[in-house]
Each structure stands twice: as structure tokens, then as C-alpha cells.
Amino acid sequence: MMHSSTASLIAPRISQLPPRAGLGLKAEHFKDVLESLPDVGFFEVHAENYMVAGGPFHHYLGLIRERYPLSIHGVGLSIGSDTPLNIEHLQRLQTLLARYRPRVFSEHLAWSSHGPHFLNDLLPLRYDLSTLQRVCAHIDQVQNTLQRQILLENPATYVEFDQTHFDEASFIHEVITRSGCGLLLDVNNVYVSCVNHDRDPLAYINALPLHAVGELHLAGFAEDIDQSGQRLLIDSHGAPVDQAVWALYQQVLECVGPVATLIERDNQLPVFSELLAQAELADCYLLTTRERT
Amino acid sequence: MRLQEAFSAAVLDSQQPCPRGLVSRNGHVESRFAVYRNNVQKGLINALAFSYPVVARLVGEYFFQEMARLFIKKSPPDSPIMSTYGVRFADFIGDFEPARSLPYLADTARLERLCVAAYHAADAWAVDPQVLARMLKVPESLGQLHLQLHPGVATLDSPYAVADLWAAHQNEELSQGLDLSLPQSTVVLRYGLSVEVFAVRPGYTAFIRHLQSGHALGPAAEHALHVDPYFDLSQALALLITHDAITDLSPAPEISP
Structure with a gap:
């Protein structure tokens, strides 16, 4: 059977997450969540952490899933890979999504596997025509297998490539138009990449297909300097959201309206109440946006 | 060599040159490429330290990092499921000359692997x-x-x-x-x-x-x-x-x- 893009099957912007702040769910906080049942819009988990047979991870996620909307975020599909997608991994993902029926599934515009090896990081792509075709073909394969729209996250990058045909925002625009996937706009990644490559964050954001935004991510970065002494920001997920990223978030909300927003924190994990305070702050931004529009 | 192949080899092995074709606004690509190398190696070292906390404490942070770095170069993960990474780590430790003075280290790693497997069984x-x-x-x-x-x-x-x-x-x-x-x-x-x-x-x-x-x-x-x-x-x-x-x-x- 010839099959083409799933674009025609899927209406744009079908995120079913409430326009609230959500939190990344960490095993360290399972009990805090179930004991205090905080007023959080949704929880998000990394798909690969739950690709295990049984035990506490499934036990707690099952209980939390009964009480909150869930979003599943993949870090291992390697959609930008120059080798075929790992079918076994895609099938595991299908099983996981069938079990938990999350409101949203998202992945990254990046690659993380080469041949048999998984590198456990989100690596950058050369934005040329062959990458565009490959990424779209992979997204079609994923959306057809999972029978749902996925959201694709814009990356944080530290280098760029020669012989590119698109700037990143136009590349994302093309991918979303051709594949019919949605956009997970990571505001921290926009800020990190724009500082690293000397771009204007607002111009970058305005060049994105904002109608397709289904979720926003906020996170903290680490700061370094490169050989020439210029600021080099690193998407570390190990710090609170920076003031500059909150300011950019405000501007994003003015463009897209209130959209489900995740506070991501994977490293140097603070106590749960500290994460909750960041979610409450994001909720304040969302509420103000709602009132204004 | 294709770009991702060269990139992949260079992030896993610090002795490999930075892949060709990278650019940055100021021409200094090495320190920027190093972020990826550091993220990949640190990420995998942390995944091992998470599964093998007793081994990590027994040898200390610096020794563990260097031992893990060599293991990663030799046996990078073959699955995106990080809880399964390191099934060969105990055998590697058993053959690791600098750890000879701790002959129980490899079996400690075997025990920790069984604990991870039991947790997710x-x-x-x-x-x-x-x-x-x-x-x-x-x-x-x-x-x-x-x-x-x-x-x-x-x-x-x-x-x-x-x-x-x-x-x-x-x-x-x-x-x-x-x-x-x-x-x-x-x-x-x-x-x-x-x-x-x-x-x-x-x-x-x-x-x-x-x-x-x-x-x-x-x-x-x-x-x-x-x-x-x-x-x-x-x-x-x-x-x-x-x-x-x-x-x-x-x-x-x-x-x-």
C-alpha cells in the first residue's frame, strides 16, 4: 500500500492537555504526589523510563494517571537519525501508549542513536533537503504506527552545520506543514539556542508555525563560555527557570494564548514543593493570559 | 564517513577529532562540540552511577568516572532504555586492571545489577x-x-x-x-x-x-x-x-x- 503523510488525517492543534502548568514526574516524588495530590494541570513522564516489565514505576504511574492528565515525552526514537527507526522501540512505545493513553505524546527534532548505539543525548541535525525528507518520513512512520498526532520539540543546540538550506525555524515550519505533526515549543531551548547562535528569540518564535503549538516547555540552563569567551548556554534541566526565559514565555503566551506548560527538571532535583512553586508561577502567567484574551 | 557516524564516534571517544562540517558564529567549534561530548559521556556515567551506587561509593567519584568512561567507549548502550544499560559492566570491572585491589568489586556490581532487574521485573x-x-x-x-x-x-x-x-x-x-x-x-x-x-x-x-x-x-x-x-x-x-x-x-x- 502506498501511504503518504498523515497530515490530512490530523487536524492541527489537537493538544488535549488543559491550559495549565504541569510537572515532570520523577520517581523521587511519586509519594509526595499521591500523598498531597497537588493542584497541578498534568504530569509528564519520559517514555523510556517506563519501558520496564513491572514494579514501582508502573505501580505509581498507574495511580497518578487515574488522578491527573498525562503527557508522555520520548527521548529515544531518534527521529532525525540517518539510519532507519528502531522498530522494536517504536513497538514498545505503541504498547506503552496503549496502556496509559496519554493526552499528548511528544518527541524531539534530534537524533540520539547511530546504528546499534544509543547515545542518550539529543544531537543536532543539518537542516538540508535530505534531512527534511528523512525527518518527515520518520514522523509519518511514527504517526501511522501510533495512529495519533505527535508533537515535535525544537532543540537546544551548541553548533550549527555548513551546507544548510534552511534556518531552524523554517525547517520546523516545513516539517510541521508536510507531516502534520504539532509543535512542542520549548521556550528554554529557544533562548539557549538564540544566545548560542546570536539570533533574536522573538524573530525565531515568530517564524515558527505557532498555530501548531500543542504544549510549551520551560526549564533551567547552565552557563559556560566558549573558546572565544562568548556566553555558551547549556540546556541542563538542572536549575530553576531563568528570569529571561520567564520573560520570553510571557511573550510566547501573548502570541499563542494559554497553552499547557511543563516545568522540566531532571537534574539536581529539588524538594517537590520547590517544583510546585515553579508550576504555580507558570499558572499565574497562564491565568493572566486567559484574562487578557 | 557520514556525518552522524563521525559525530557518534567523536562523542564517545575524546581522542577522536571533532567531526567536519560544524560551524559556529565565531568559528570556535571545538569548545561547542565538547558540550555534546560532555553531555553524552556524563549522561551515561550518571546512568551507570545510578544503577551501581555501591560500586561508585567503594571506588570514589573520580575512579568511577574514569572506569565508566572506558566502559562506555568499549560498550555504548544498545538500547534507549537506560535501566538496562551496563549488563556487561561487572565483567568489565572483573577485567579492569586498576580495580584489581578490590577483588569483590565485580561481584558487587553483579549484585547491584540483580537489584535493578528485580526492581523493574x-x-x-x-x-x-x-x-x-x-x-x-x-x-x-x-x-x-x-x-x-x-x-x-x-x-x-x-x-x-x-x-x-x-x-x-x-x-x-x-x-x-x-x-x-x-x-x-x-x-x-x-x-x-x-x-x-x-x-x-x-x-x-x-x-x-x-x-x-x-x-x-x-x-x-x-x-x-x-x-x-x-x-x-x-x-x-x-x-x-x-x-x-x-x-x-x-x-x-x-x-x-
Whole structure:
């Protein structure tokens, strides 16, 4: 059977997450969540952490899933890979999504596997025509297998490539138009990449297909300097959201309206109440946006 | 060499050159590429440190990082599921010359791997205690009973007292008073949501392994007695029963297709 893009099957912007702040769910906080049942819009988990047979991870996620909307975020599909997608991994993902029926599934515009090896990081792509075709073909394969729209996250990058045909925002625009996937706009990644490559964050954001935004991510970065002494920001997920990223978030909300927003924190994990305070702050931004529009 | 192939080789091995074709606004690509190299190596080192916390504490942070870095270069992950990364780490440690002075380190890693596997093992529920009691009351058929054990049950026989070492590290105790030179057998299982580790007589592990490979209760107990003349079947069964580790009982062997 010839099959083409799933674009025609899927209406744009079908995120079913409430326009609230959500939190990344960490095993360290399972009990805090179930004991205090905080007023959080949704929880998000990394798909690969739950690709295990049984035990506490499934036990707690099952209980939390009964009480909150869930979003599943993949870090291992390697959609930008120059080798075929790992079918076994895609099938595991299908099983996981069938079990938990999350409101949203998202992945990254990046690659993380080469041949048999998984590198456990989100690596950058050369934005040329062959990458565009490959990424779209992979997204079609994923959306057809999972029978749902996925959201694709814009990356944080530290280098760029020669012989590119698109700037990143136009590349994302093309991918979303051709594949019919949605956009997970990571505001921290926009800020990190724009500082690293000397771009204007607002111009970058305005060049994105904002109608397709289904979720926003906020996170903290680490700061370094490169050989020439210029600021080099690193998407570390190990710090609170920076003031500059909150300011950019405000501007994003003015463009897209209130959209489900995740506070991501994977490293140097603070106590749960500290994460909750960041979610409450994001909720304040969302509420103000709602009132204004 | 294709771009991702060169990129992949260079992030895993710091001696490899930075891949060609990278640019940055100021021309300084090395320190920027180094972020990826650092993220990949740190990420994988952290994944290993998470699965092997006792090994990491025994050798200290710097030694662990360097040992892990060499392991990563030799055996990068072959799956995106990080909880399974490092199944070959114990063998690597066993052959790692600089760790020779800690001969129990490889078995400590083996024990930690069994703990991770037990934590994420498939769920299974203990057999109905009434059924269990009824079956165990019929001495003439007892020997032919086949016991199905929980998927998290695992065993380790070591020439070193690694279960004691592991236990000391769970309670932040100092392991200096331990006599690690004594051989020790260990049973690992998941009871409820917690992984538990028991230092046991060698007959227990022989018994459990025989059950797991499909032998009936009688032959498994005989084998255990052969390994350890002091093997006590009722105590071994009590350990399994009180930790919900027997998940099915059948009078005849399961016939696999």
C-alpha cells in the first residue's frame, strides 16, 4: 500500500492537555504526589523510563494517571537519525501508549542513536533537503504506527552545520506543514539556542508555525563560555527557570494564548514543593493570559 | 564517513577529532562540540552511577568516572532504555586492571545489577496461601511439586561477602569492620515494591536455581543438600513464602510449546 503523510488525517492543534502548568514526574516524588495530590494541570513522564516489565514505576504511574492528565515525552526514537527507526522501540512505545493513553505524546527534532548505539543525548541535525525528507518520513512512520498526532520539540543546540538550506525555524515550519505533526515549543531551548547562535528569540518564535503549538516547555540552563569567551548556554534541566526565559514565555503566551506548560527538571532535583512553586508561577502567567484574551 | 557516524564516534571517544562540517558564529567549534561530548559521556556515567551506587561509593567519584568512561567507549548502550544499560559492566570491572585491589568489586556490581532487574521485573502475585498450605500438607506428592517463582527472584554465589557489603552501604554504615574474604551466597527478590537482599547458606541459591530451571521440589532439595549438607528445606521455603516469591504451584511440570 502506498501511504503518504498523515497530515490530512490530523487536524492541527489537537493538544488535549488543559491550559495549565504541569510537572515532570520523577520517581523521587511519586509519594509526595499521591500523598498531597497537588493542584497541578498534568504530569509528564519520559517514555523510556517506563519501558520496564513491572514494579514501582508502573505501580505509581498507574495511580497518578487515574488522578491527573498525562503527557508522555520520548527521548529515544531518534527521529532525525540517518539510519532507519528502531522498530522494536517504536513497538514498545505503541504498547506503552496503549496502556496509559496519554493526552499528548511528544518527541524531539534530534537524533540520539547511530546504528546499534544509543547515545542518550539529543544531537543536532543539518537542516538540508535530505534531512527534511528523512525527518518527515520518520514522523509519518511514527504517526501511522501510533495512529495519533505527535508533537515535535525544537532543540537546544551548541553548533550549527555548513551546507544548510534552511534556518531552524523554517525547517520546523516545513516539517510541521508536510507531516502534520504539532509543535512542542520549548521556550528554554529557544533562548539557549538564540544566545548560542546570536539570533533574536522573538524573530525565531515568530517564524515558527505557532498555530501548531500543542504544549510549551520551560526549564533551567547552565552557563559556560566558549573558546572565544562568548556566553555558551547549556540546556541542563538542572536549575530553576531563568528570569529571561520567564520573560520570553510571557511573550510566547501573548502570541499563542494559554497553552499547557511543563516545568522540566531532571537534574539536581529539588524538594517537590520547590517544583510546585515553579508550576504555580507558570499558572499565574497562564491565568493572566486567559484574562487578557 | 557520514556525518552522524563521525559525530557518534567523536562523542564517545575524546581522542577522536571533532567531526567536519560544524560551524559556529565565531568559528570556535571545538569548545561547542565538547558540550555534546560532555553531555553524552556524563549522561551515561550518571546512568551507570545510578544503577551501581555501591560500586561508585567503594571506588570514589573520580575512579568511577574514569572506569565508566572506558566502559562506555568499549560498550555504548544498545538500547534507549537506560535501566538496562551496563549488563556487561561487572565483567568489565572483573577485567579492569586498576580495580584489581578490590577483588569483590565485580561481584558487587553483579549484585547491584540483580537489584535493578528485580526492581523493574514483571509483576506477579503470590499463590493463594490456602492452596499453598494444602499442597504442602501432602507429603507423598510434595517432591513432585513445581514452584513458579516471582520474576524478580535472583541468586548470586560469590567468594566474597558482597551481601554484607551491600547491606552496610544501604545504612550508610562503614564497611571497614566487614570480613569480605568469606564466601557468601545471596538471594535478591522484590517484596511488594521493595527490593530485598538476603545473605543465605549456599544451599538456598542452589535450591532456587534448580527450581528456576524447571526441576520439581524434591530434586531441587536433593541438589541443595548435595551442595550444602546443612540445607534446611523448610527454612528456604519459609523465606520464599513470607516474601510472596512463590507465584504458582503445579503438580506436573509446565509443558512449554
